[in-house]
Amino acid sequence: MRRIRGWLPYVLVLLAAAAGVGALAVRPAPGPAKQPLDYVVVAGAAGLRWDDLDPRLTPTLWAEASKGSVGWLSVRSGHRVTCPADGWLTLGAGNYAAWSTDRVPGQCPPLAPALTEPDNLGANLEQQRGIVQNNQTMPYGAVPGALAESVRCTVAVGPGAAIAAARPFGRVDRYEAELPADAKALLSSCVLSIVDLGTVAGAGEQRRAAVARADALLARVVAGRPDRSLIVVAGVGGTSSTSRLHVAMAEGEGWDGGWLTSAGTGREGYLQLVDLAPTVLTALGRQEPHGLFTGRSATTVPGRPAGLEDAVRGDHDADRRATAQRGVADEFFTALAAADLLLFLAAVPLMVRARRHAGPRGPAAPSRILLGALEVALIAVALAVPAALLADAAPWWRAGRPSLVFAAVTLLLTAVGTVAVRVAPRYPRTLWPIGAVALIGAVVVGADLLTGAQLQLNGVAGYSAAAGGRYAGVGSVGLGVFVTGMLVVAGCLAQYIRKPWRPVVMVLIGGIAVVMVGSPYLGADPAGAIAVTAGVCVAAAVSAGGWLTFPRFAWAAMAGLGVTIGFAVLDLRRPPAEQGSLGRVLTALADGTAGPSLQRAASANGLSLVDSPLTVLAIIGVLMLAFCQFSPWGGLNRLFGLHPALRAAGAGTTVAALIAGPLGGTALTVAGAAAAVAVPVAVLTALRVLDHAADRTRPEGESDGPGGPGIARDVGDTREDQPERASDGEGVTVESRGWRP
Template identity: 60%
Template sequence: MLRRLTPVLLTLVVVVLGITALAARPEQGPAGRSADFVVLAGVAGLRWEDVDPQTTPTLWRMAEQGSIGSLSTRSAHRPTCPVDGWLTLGAGNYAAWNGSRRQGGCPRTEVTVEQPDGIGANLPDQEGVVRYNQDRQSWGTMPGSLSESVRCSVAVGPGAAVAAARPFGRVDRYAPALPADPAPLLGSCVLSIVDLGTVDGTDPTARAAQARRADAQLARVLAARPPRSLVLVAGVSDTAVPSRLHVAVADGPGWERGWLTSPSTGREGYLQLVDLAPTALSALGRPMPERLFLGRPALSVEGRPADLRTAIDEPAGADREAGAQRRVAGWFFALLAAAQVALSIAVLPLLRRARRHAGPHGPAPVSRRIVATVELLLVAAALAVPAALLADAVPWWRGTHPGWWFAGVTAALVVGGTAVVRFAPGHERTLGPLGAVAGLATLVVGADVLTGARLQLNGVVGYSALEGGRYAGLGTVGLGVFIAGALLCAGWLAQRVRRGWRPAVMVAVGGVAVVIVGSPYLGADSIGAIALTAGLSVAAAISTGGWLTVSRLAWATMAGLAVTVGFAVLDVRRPAAERGSLGRFLAAVGDGTGGLTVHRSSSANVETLVNSPLTLLALAGAALVWFALLQPWGGLLRLFGIYPAIRAAMAGTAVAAGIGGLLGGSALDVAGAAGALVVPMAALASLRVLDHSTDRTLPGAGRPGDEGTGGAAGGPTDGDGPGGGRAPVDGRTPDAGRPEPGRADAGRDRPGATGGGGSAHPAVPGPPSPSAGPVRVPAQPGPASTDVVTG
């Protein structure tokens, strides 16, 4: 009865852990009204490197007493040109101005502003812009949503007119430039939007002159600001390629000396352009059109350094790091993919010659030195991504040649990690390198997540704040590495215990990983947690041996569905501002806009599949596994038969990585990151299993009942199971085990079989001592030979 109830109990444990991780969310008190007036002042292209006490004294003083942050200006176009930025500001959602766009640049866009009555204005192009964003874009954007949420608004300058225009093109109050006395105009409506100009180009002198003019205009705005007002200054767009992070400053009651952040970023010091519209309405105490706004109200949090120069250095450094990350990430993943493909090709002849022949004839074995070198290269390849993540602890982007600095730091870390694995205890055992590499990878990614995921933000193998997709928690590459590392660690540990305890070990280790991935305080990836739950359930179901039967698949599927449904029910009942991605999707399905989310996810999957170097990694790894490692000469089937917990971990990794990439809109990126760790370790372990394929052991040399780990039930244990620790043969650790019942390859994988029929060898005279370890029996000449176990 207990054996029958075990799958049920383990499924319940996985479900409870998954829902607990996803359901707990940080408390967010309701943002109350904090101002009677809001002034949004925008400067296209303004970056933190343009701000200093001499060039922009007004903005400097405002930043000293207010809250500051880095602004991601993502819109529906890449890059976000000034007209796109202003339109996105007024829409509270990713928007784009219709019209032709030359590749990689921002053309000068003339905005027609008509003033028929001298009070307001009209944009005749607004109707076409609304139609373009509704029909040609997948965000459900409605330009003019901000102005539609207030009774009246003021716009100063053509850029501000684009942001303040209602969907039918009307601007309530408009002035082409600031009047001599701006106070009456700014006080005529609760919301004012002011275009302070543009800062563009690469010449420092020209940029400084433009920033000085914008600062002078800001001084006039602050002098005429209405009482009890919130003033937001933002670099609303890029002006050229590549994209950059921009200035964001808030000054008003409740915004003193802090970092700006937003629930849409979850990271102190970062907010998005789409957050400005809901911030303005929240400060005014106005309701927000939730179906139309993608952003969330910004907040001011403590923790900013007292010295403004020190505080500004952080967002300025983040901008430099994000720019360097964009340049370095492409060639890093391209080189990694090329190196792993080349290494996969180099492993093929070693696999074909790794199995030792018992007869006097056969190909000469490959030099042990060459095999050891290839093993070290496989370990180095598996550690490349964790090393690249850890390299961001060093400020490599500040150097003159950041790419070379990153390469040097990463190479040093790879060499150090490989040395740790090489000289770690148990390296000579078959699963020794696999367990060490998986442990290091899990430790690096897990420690980063537990300490705030600072290495992934703007990191080469992390995510960029310039892309606007993620700002906190686990990124796509980190998720793939963490899934693979955690499940391989669980399989390695499960293989060291008795068969009946293996599912419990898998669930214990994997359950902690689910909590880390899914918790909004840590990984903040609900899709990843659901995917990992499904993979963990599969791994736990087959960790004791056997295949993925219908009943086991049913329990694994039920666990994944239970976590998904349980979290969905809890998430959709939260307030709209506190929902996660799954809750927002279900709410969108309820109001009829869920098709846009599905369309965006499908488009993202296709784009990533075509353009990402990780796709090549995933396909190359799959090809090596299918056409080599899983072949009769490849060794992976033998590895799976001897170590069922490792097979379970790899199967669970494949399931989790596939689901996580598909549902997360990252196609094969998660699978590619996981494969970069799993495939080299699978090849290394297969080489070692084939190398020990002719080793034999004495009956009764291990503990009775150690199925799948060696001993009397399965041959030599390699020290990886309860019966391990016996002396090696010919300086090598023996490795074999009893195959699964009913396997078609049971005869081939049996430790005493070489695949050929024929006569048996005579027994060795005189039974050796049981403590002497396994004995290799030399083959005798004859027409065919078969290894026998002697005693």
């Protein structure tokens, strides 16, 4: 029986690996394929947004959007600011391309490609060869002109269209500076036509005039469209350093209503600029060039409101919400990092005094009122991120001062959560605050995932679609909160059962986390699921007692590797168009084209490390935990000695967070979110353990308590469990019989 118990954690580690593979194996079935069309016309207007459209001022745009399928277009390119030239080049490359690497301080430069017309048919883009060479050295490995090379003939109307239609050596098959009066002959001469509707920039009357010109030109395109054709209208780029969401619509046979979406976004109503090139080829029934496109072909899904006004305005104005989110998110996490730092600095002297008071003779204990106020403040900052996630359910972004409204809603929700934790009858229990805060975080993120991750989309504690990083599932902040919550809750619950069965609790609750993070219907984050699996395996191996030894680490590593291999095998067996991120990376490694992917991941990690306020939160959290772990006054060793399952949860959370960030290209973002939730309540719990140390220490000459020499049982704490011997961090071994977490 003892031998079976000894093997139990390792068996459960394998079960966690199996759960991870099961979660990652299931993917949504692809929708029915559309019949190929004979022609595609792409009409682009850099800067065109949904708030530019009006049924009276832009009748053609409004009519096409009402008849066809619509969505929000993220115009991310190889340039940090997607100016019109970058957008048109990305359209033609089907990959994140950059026209220039020059910094854009405010407004984008005017679109001015160097075009020559050596004959009466086509044109040459003089800069194309140098641009192709420059993009080959960039992280994305884009090949400008890949779309034009995939069809026999391409028509371009206008300078922006010439950039998109130019082949890699610069030749534009057929070029017209302006659309002729009778456009049908021109648009029927090649299977793919690209029309530049102009650039929509500025504000007020200037912008309305540019939109009116684009609408009038589109009316001529619609009048001259060939039979059996698809018209795609897109705001192919931005005009300033502020990222926005732009217009995307497709109208034609099989594209007559609903939302646009793609496997690249996984979210109804959202497309990426890089999705347009594969959409063109799929509509024409052509094969994509191998390894050159990073986007996925667009499809249509039902569920769009009947009226266009209801679909893109009011509560559904995704561009307005995403724009407000990005500014408020930086302010929120910066303020949270400052609050954490101030509270940790305030906690240090109280921990020092509490530790000194642990001896039989020492200074007076810290004030009860001061300790109580600090505990409430630590609970509040730990609940700030879950409260911010819930605050995104309110339309704060529609207010005149969105940051103030968001702050007010978040503070209100934080206060409600703090009061709920504080007034609970179990509040005096040592582990109640950390367990309650973890449970709240896990429930908030889990409920959001079960309802489609609506709170995280364009949410302050989520991700912005305008940034072009993630559009569905769990974000890096949500992942940090969720894995922390699930593992800490598992660690707190495991304290109530006997040691041999603690891994069962860790695996059952951790397995739920793996399934929710990895499922394409919920978290849609295979890299995150692999990281969570590794964390669950470590927590399960350590929860039975002892430290993370090499055999336990080896078993945990094997389980994480097993999940990775299992998912990779399943993913590689799918068609290339249906493969996930891991399958694509492995395919690129096999054919020798993985260099740009690895360079891109390294670049994303470096950028996130420098730019994200969550990096500061992670650093502050690590420093405070180091103080609690290694200083004589920290108390973390004593806490883990008395509650080893909580130590296991901490180890698992650390492993999962440190793996998930780099795998997802977000560096320390996941770790920062985990630290924002876990570290304040960990400090609170350690402070409680230190503060009660004197209650368990007898002065010299008094009789020993039931726990052994010099140790008395904590008043009111009872638990029917086998005694555990744990170190308090100073080499003193303490019997834990009679302790309740």
